[in-house]
Amino acid sequence: MSKDVGNVARGHKAAINNPNVSEEAKDHSRQVLEELEQSGELENANTNHEGNVARGHKANLSNPHTSEESKQRSEQVLEDLGEK
Structure with a gap:
């Protein structure tokens, strides 16, 4: 995946929690999130996100x-x- 892994993950997390999304779509989102976690890409995206949070x-x-x-x-x- 590209640099937008964090956005992809947030979108899938939102889909899982949206009552208007079908169970089939939620299952797909869970699968994508699991693949991101296993590949380590999600961890890198979270690190970048934490840097943005700290700057804010x-x-x-x-x-x-x-x-x-x-x-x-x-x-x-x-x-x-751990920024202070």
Whole structure:
């Protein structure tokens, strides 16, 4: 698969949780997600996603228009990610 593995995975996860999607389609989505996990591609996509999450929370900390509660949450997320 390409660099968009994270988007593909998110789409299949959404399909699995959507009550309007047929069981056949949900089974297909489960199969695709399992193949991504087995190939290791999903792990790489999650790593890239975590980097984006960390950058967003770092930006939140320096934003003067952000509440203290939001900044505390960002600090906790960064600590959990090992970024602080």
